Amino acid sequence: MFTDLSPKYRPLSTDTVAAYVHSRPELREVFHDGEPLEAVEVGDGNLNYVFKVWAQADPERTIVLKQALPYLRLVGDSWPLPTDRARIEAQALEIESRLCPQHTPRVYFYDADMYLIAMQNLNHHVIMRKGLIQGIQYPLFADHIGLFLARTLAYTSDLVLDYRTKKLEVARFINPELCKITEDLIFTEPYRYTERNRFHKELEPQVLALQANEALRVEVAKMKEKFMTQAQALIHGDLHTGSVMINQTETYAIDPEFAFYGPMGFDVGAVIGNLLLSYASHEVRTKDAGKQQAFRQYLMNTIIRLWQVFEQEFQKVWDEVDPINMPKGYQQDYMLRVLQDSAGLGACKMMRRVIGLAGVEDIRGIEDVHERAIAGSLALNIAQTLIMNRHDIHTIADLVQMTASCRPSYPWQG
Amino acid sequence: MFTDLSPKYRPLSTDTVAAYVHSRPELREVFHDGEPLEAVEVGDGNLNYVFKVWAQADPERTIVLKQALPYLRLVGDSWPLPTDRARIEAQALEIESRLCPQHTPRVYFYDADMYLIAMQNLNHHVIMRKGLIQGIQYPLFADHIGLFLARTLAYTSDLVLDYRTKKLEVARFINPELCKITEDLIFTEPYRYTERNRFHKELEPQVLALQANEALRVEVAKMKEKFMTQAQALIHGDLHTGSVMINQTETYAIDPEFAFYGPMGFDVGAVIGNLLLSYASHEVRTKDAGKQQAFRQYLMNTIIRLWQVFEQEFQKVWDEVDPINMPKGYQQDYMLRVLQDSAGLGACKMMRRVIGLAGVEDIRGIEDVHERAIAGSLALNIAQTLIMNRHDIHTIADLVQMTASCRPSYPWQG
Numbered sequence: 098m099f100t101d102l103s104p105k106y107r108p109l110s111t112d113t114v115a116a117y118v119h120s121r122p123e124l125r126e127v128f129h130d131g132e133p134l135e136a137v138e139v140g141d142g143n144l145n146y147v148f149k150v151w152a153q154a155d156p157e158r159t160i161v162l163k164q165a166l167p168y169l170r171l172v173g174d175s176w177p178l179p180t181d182r183a184r185i186e187a188q189a190l191e192i193e194s195r196l197c198p199q200h201t202p203r204v205y206f207y208d209a210d211m212y213l214i215a216m217q218n219l220n221h222h223v224i225m226r227k228g229l230i231q232g233i234q235y236p237l238f239a240d241h242i243g244l245f246l247a248r249t250l251a252y253t254s255d256l257v258l259d260y261r262t263k264k265l266e267v268a269r270f271i272n273p274e275l276c277k278i279t280e281d282l283i284f285t286e287p288y289r290y291t292e293r294n295r296f297h298k299e300l301e302p303q304v305l306a307l308q309a310n311e312a313l314r315v316e317v318a319k320m321k322e323k324f325m326t327q328a329q330a331l332i333h334g335d336l337h338t339g340s341v342m343i344n345q346t347e348t349y350a351i352d353p354e355f356a357f358y359g360p361m362g363f364d365v366g367a368v369i370g371n372l373l374l375s376y377a378s379h380e381v382r383t384k385d386a387g388k389q390q391a392f393r394q395y396l397m398n399t400i401i402r403l404w405q406v407f408e409q410e411f412q413k414v415w416d417e418v419d420p421i422n423m424p425k426g427y428q429q430d431y432m433l434r435v436l437q438d439s440a441g442l443g444a445c446k447m448m449r450r451v452i453g454l455a456g457v458e459d460i461r462g463i464e465d466v467h468e469r470a471i472a473g474s475l476a477l478n479i480a481q482t483l484i485m486n487r488h489d490i491h492t493i494a495d496l497v498q499m500t501a502s503c504r505p506s507y508p509w510q511g
Numbered sequence: 512m513f514t515d516l517s518p519k520y521r522p523l524s525t526d527t528v529a530a531y532v533h534s535r536p537e538l539r540e541v542f543h544d545g546e547p548l549e550a551v552e553v554g555d556g557n558l559n560y561v562f563k564v565w566a567q568a569d570p571e572r573t574i575v576l577k578q579a580l581p582y583l584r585l586v587g588d589s590w591p592l593p594t595d596r597a598r599i600e601a602q603a604l605e606i607e608s609r610l611c612p613q614h615t616p617r618v619y620f621y622d623a624d625m626y627l628i629a630m631q632n633l634n635h636h637v638i639m640r641k642g643l644i645q646g647i648q649y650p651l652f653a654d655h656i657g658l659f660l661a662r663t664l665a666y667t668s669d670l671v672l673d674y675r676t677k678k679l680e681v682a683r684f685i686n687p688e689l690c691k692i693t694e695d696l697i698f699t700e701p702y703r704y705t706e707r708n709r710f711h712k713e714l715e716p717q718v719l720a721l722q723a724n725e726a727l728r729v730e731v732a733k734m735k736e737k738f739m740t741q742a743q744a745l746i747h748g749d750l751h752t753g754s755v756m757i758n759q760t761e762t763y764a765i766d767p768e769f770a771f772y773g774p775m776g777f778d779v780g781a782v783i784g785n786l787l788l789s790y791a792s793h794e795v796r797t798k799d800a801g802k803q804q805a806f807r808q809y810l811m812n813t814i815i816r817l818w819q820v821f822e823q824e825f826q827k828v829w830d831e832v833d834p835i836n837m838p839k840g841y842q843q844d845y846m847l848r849v850l851q852d853s854a855g856l857g858a859c860k861m862m863r864r865v866i867g868l869a870g871v872e873d874i875r876g877i878e879d880v881h882e883r884a885i886a887g888s889l890a891l892n893i894a895q896t897l898i899m900n901r902h903d904i905h906t907i908a909d910l911v912q913m914t915a916s917c918r919p920s921y922p923w924q925g
Contacts (some may be wrong), residue, residue, distance in 0.1 A: 210550050255739050260694060261687040263739075267681040273675040280674060289835050315840040322845075325669050325677075420701050426729040431736075 101165060101181065109164055111136045113337035114148050115459065119163070119493050123206040127158050144178060144354065146202070153249070159220055165212040165354075179274050182354040183212035184326070188269070189356035190214070192331060193245075200245040202342075219349055222342035227376040229292070229338060230459055232383060232392050233370050237253050239399045241348035242368055245407025250361045251414040253331035267328050272357040277336070279355065283445050285320035287452040288314050294454050299470035303451055303506055310314065316484050326357035336367040337446070338375070362438025365407065370443030370480075372396050373500060374450055377476035378459040380505065384443070394408055397497050402492035408432060419456035437487045440496050444483035451476050467508070469507055474507035515583060518593065519624035523578055525550045528562050532576070537620040538629065541572050551559040552687055558592060558768065565634055569729035572618065573634055575592040579768075584735070590591035593688050596768040597626035602683070603770035604628070607659075610666050614659040616756075616763050633763055636756035640753040641660060644873055646806050648796060653813045656782055657820025664775045665828040667745035670837070681742050686771040689748070691740070693769065697859050701866040702728050710866045714882035717920055718866055730898050734855050736891035739891035740774035741872060751860070751871070752789070776852025782817065784857030784894075785871070786810050787914060788864055791890035792873040793917065811911045818907035819852075822846060851901045854910050865890050881922070888921035 109117055116136040118124055128134065133153040140147040145166055151159035165183035187207035194201045228235065254265050286293055288308050307313060325441040333340070334355030342349040375395045383389040401504050415428045450457045452475045460476060465467040479500050483490075490496050523531055529548040542548065547567040554561040565573035579597035588916055595669050601621035608615045617631040642649065671678050701705055702722055711719050721727060735870075747754070748769030756763040790810045795804040829842045865887045866873045874890060877883040888893055904910050 139721045255736070260691045260739075264685045264687040264690070267742075268685045273678040276678070277674045285836055311838055311840055313836075314838050315844060318841040319844065320838055321836070323670070325674075326742050328681075328742050388621045421728075422699055422735070423732055424725055424728050426725055427732040430729060430733065 103210045103212070105213060107145060108166065109148060109211075109213070110216050111138055111148070112411065114150055114162065117211075117212075118150055118160070118215075121206065121208075121215065123217040124160065125159055127205075128152055129401045134467065138342050144182070149220070151218070158218075159218040161202075161216050161218045162217065163214045164187055182272065182275055183207070183214060184209065185272050185275070186352070186354040187214050187351035187358055189331065189333070190216070192334075193249055193350065193353065196248045197245045200241055200348050200350055202429070205208035206239060209352060217478055219351070222349060224268055224339055225341035225343045226338040226375075226458060228343065228369070228460065229372075229396075230378070230382070232379070233386065234392070235343050235345065235348070235399075236339075237346065238343060240307070240400035240406050241469055242350070243403040244369070244410050245348075245350055246365055246403075247410030247414070250330040250332065250364060251411050253358075254329055254361070256418050265356045266331060266472055267304060270331060270357045270412075272334075272355065275355045276357055276359075279323065279334070280321060282453050282455060283449045284317060284324065286454065287449045288317055293454040294452055295454060295456060296311075296473065297470060299466060299507065300473050300477075302472055302509060307448075307452075307477065312492050313481060313484060316441070317445060320438075320445055320484075323360050323438065324363060324442070330358065330361050331356060332359045332361065332364045333367075334363065336364045338368075338371040339457070343344065346405045358468065360438050362440075363442045365404075365435065365439035365445055366400075366441070366443025368403065369382065369400050369496070370440055370446040372400055373443070373479055374447055374459050376500065378463065378472045379448075380473050380475050381423065381463060381465075382459075382476065396499070400497060404436070415511045433491065436496070437490055440483045440487040440490050444480040444487075447480035449478050449482075470507045471505045474505035475503060478503045478506060517624045517626070517868065518730055520594070520626060522580065523554055523560060523576065523625075523627070524563060525562070525900045528564060528576065530574025531811075532564055532574070532629075533627075533911075535620065535622075537722070538574065541619075542566055542700070545757070547746050549562055551695040557598070561919070563634070565632070571634075573632040574631050575616075575632045577628045577630065584598055592627035593649065596686065596689055597621070597628060598623065599684060599686050599689075599770055600766065600768035601765035603745065603747070604630070607663050607747075607764065607767065610662045613657045614655055614762050614764055616765055617912065633756040634767070636758050636761065639755035640752040640789075640872060642757065643786075643810075644792070644796070644876065645804065646793070648806070648809045649688050649757050649759065649762070651760065651811075652755075652757060652762055657817040658824050659764055659780050659820045660761075660775075660779055660817075661824030661828070662781070664744040664746065664778060665825050667772075668775070670828055680745060681772045684745060684771045686748075689769045690771055690773075693748070694735060696733060696867050696869060698738065700730055700868065701863045707868040708866055709868060709870060710887065711884060713921065714865070714887050714891075716923060717888055720724050720861075721741060721866075721895065724895075727895060727898060728817070730855070731859060734859055735853075736821065737774050737778060737852065739773040744772065745770060746773045746775065746778045746779065748773065750778045752777050752782075752785040753871070753912050772856035772873060774852050774856065776854075777856045779821065779849065780853035780855070781820075781855055781860055782833060782857075783814050783910070784860040786814055787857070787893055788871055788890055790859055790914065791861075791893060792877065792922045794889050795877060795879075795886050796873075804822050815907050816871065818850070831875045843874060847905065850907065851904055854897045858894040858901075861890050861894040864897075865894075884921045885919045888916060888919035892920060893915045 114136045118134060119131055132151055136148050136150045137151055138146055138148050146164045148162040165180045167180055190201060190204050202219060203217040207214050333353045334357055340352045341350055345425050376393055379389055379392055383392055463472055482499055482503050486499060529851055532548060533545055548564055549567055550562050550564045552560055552562050560578045562576040579594045581594055606617050615632060618631040621628050643828055701757045747767045748771060753768045790807055790825060793803055793806055865874060868901050874886050875884055896913055900913060
């Protein structure tokens with residue numbers, strides 16, 4: 098299992114990290130030779146060590162080291178994961194930096210022996226999910242992420258890349274083990290009995306009904322197939338609100354270790370689906386009706402705006418490409434398919450966050466079990482509605498309206 | 512351009528081929544050491560030398576050597592083609608042999624320095640296209656090709672391969688240069704003015720109308736996108752009736768140098784589309800009404816039967832795979848999508864054979880220019896009907912009926 102490890106690989110610790118940092122010439126622009134450094138390990142993900150390192154003399158001179166572990170931390174070493182994902186992440190960051198530098202953390206270097214990326218420490222930013230849980234609004238997020246999505250997706254697709262480059266990129270970003278996690282945890286396990294599912298008893302009637310719903314399972318199978326076969330663009334592959342570092346003026350998309358050539362709607366849908374999980378959570382998280390309404394309005398406006406920016410920035414690419422081979426009617430059809438994919442794929446991501454192994458704090462962090470069931474039930478109903486009716490969505494307003502019509506099924510009537 | 516050539520590469524000639532054959536230990540089971548051999552070069556393709564070699568003492572002891580040329584023969588060395596396609600063909604043949612040995616030529620070896628495959632000489636078989644032009648029926652073709660399609664497509668897809676193998680196979684069969692030929696010649700050039708198009712003046716009004724038809728160009732663009740992005744199965748990639756060696760009892764699919772991971776419907780459609788080109792050609796090729804009707808009935812029955820066998824053999828695979836993740840409704844939807852893809856992609860192949868650079872003898876071989884225009888016009892009308900109405904096709908009978916309703920537009924009325 099571990100035989101493919103580089104002989105020079107050794108997991109860093111807070112004790113060894115300073116020596117490592119001082120050994121790297123690429124970091125001389127940040128740290129003075131041999132100066133005292135401080136470091137903490139802050140990996141709250143499941144796949145990696147993440148060290149924040151800063152100069153004792155000046156905490157603003159700081160970097161992050163992200164080192165891949167050869168197994169999935171969440172379940173211990175029973176689930177080995179190839180360290181090749183660190184290469185994938187480094188190469189994806191490099192492409193994102195080129196296409197959208199303002200929303201991609203700066204990379205200092207990738208160490209292929211240590212499976213380690215040294216990058217900008219986003220120390221003036223928070224994980225967006227945590228902000229949304231507190232009801233904080235980020236007014237520029239929609240514009241930023243819409244631009245990031247349009248540029249990273251359009252410019253890595255056949256619309257822009259020449260035929261050879263695109264196909265070589267598909268091969269370079271083959272990412273089987275991390276795709277398998279998505280295939281299992283998002284598209285398979287939520288729809289069957291497995292010990293890894295982790296929903297609360299209160300939600301069981303709704304989950305069992307979902308799992309017995311043949312029509313729903315057909316639609317999910319079609320989306321799994323799309324995820325596994327459609328090499329449309331280099332997608333981030335895990336663009337939930339926990340992969341966004343944000344403040345009131347800046348937005349960064351981090352952690353593209355799941356990157357591969359897949360359907361654009363998986364990234365756009367990840368953002369939308371996670372905003373909708375926040376929407377569902379505020380059913381109970383915000384008690385004040387006025388505040389609840391205002392925050393949900395913000396979330397819905399964000400979804401509308403991010404799609405508009407995405408479409409508008411994407412149009413700039415269409416305007417550059419071959420108009421004979423890609424007539425206007427094709428462009429419209431293409432964008433509509435991305436929208437419907439986003440609804441369906443994003444909804445699949447919502448489902449798994451309520452039913453499956455890896456939940457989200459927005460909902461699982463709700464302390465009261467009844468309140469948690471209300472939010473979870475609403476999230477499942479929104480997701481099911483979007484999956485089953487995605488082909489009726491023709492504008493982003495349709496998606497928002499469809500969402501707004503959903504209510505929780507819990508507490509059960511009769 | 513040619514710098515990637517192996518230093519040991521040298522194009523064979525009829526003078527040098529015998530020495531080469533005797534130097535290969537893999538051929539000692541066929542030829543006695545040093546015995547006199549005869550050879551002819553018979554490559555009527557555009558990409559390769561093809562040598563038939565046999566023992567002077569016994570012509571039944573015979574093989575074929577296929578050697579890739581580093582350029583497209585049809586247009587001279589102005590269109591260089593990587594010799595990597597010989598590796599692709601050898602590896603595709605190996606997979607096809609494993610999955611469907613009865614319809615795949617035996618491979619003796621692949622010589623990676625010479626870009627050369629030594630394989631079975633199908634010396635009791637003819638190129639199917641030539642037989643169809645003469646009005647010869649092949650009663651077992653439908654059963655054979657239906658089986659070949661089902662086994663090679665289903666067993667190389669995500670339905671059967673494990674997640675890792677499938678993705679590594681996608682990377683191994685990245686085939687940019689030969690895919691580019693298809694992208695240009697099938698999906699792009701027929702729908703615009705280019706000097707490489709080669710239709711007769713008589714057809715010009717219909718071709719110009721096609722090229723001005725925005726709705727048609729939108730549908731073709733969608734199918735080009737599908738060809739370029741949908742890594743569904745390892746497809747042959749060029750399965751027209753010129754790639755089929757046949758007699759009354761046996762059928763072999765040859766020449767998979769265009770193989771890559773693409774949509775299944777491209778292969779199924781190639782067979783159907785080429786049978787329909789034959790159908791169109793017999794509008795004028797067979798003058799006797801009774802004979803014409805009988806041969807066309809044979810062609811239509813063949814299309815129906817090959818789809819039935821394909822579906823039935825494919826069902827055996829469905830019966831082996833995960834029924835929870837792939838419920839019955841999903842299986843039906845999947846097969847319907849393959850059918851509609853086959854109609855659309857096969858029709859795109861028909862179009863280019865009438866309008867584009869590489870024609871087919873069925874139609875371009877018709878001597879009388881008016882008769883040729885009638886057959887060409889009918890082929891274009893069938894193709895356009897299938898492209899525009901493919902989503903109304905729910906059974907193979909629908910496809911046949913749609914075809915039968917088409918008539919040539921030439922000679923022009925009014």
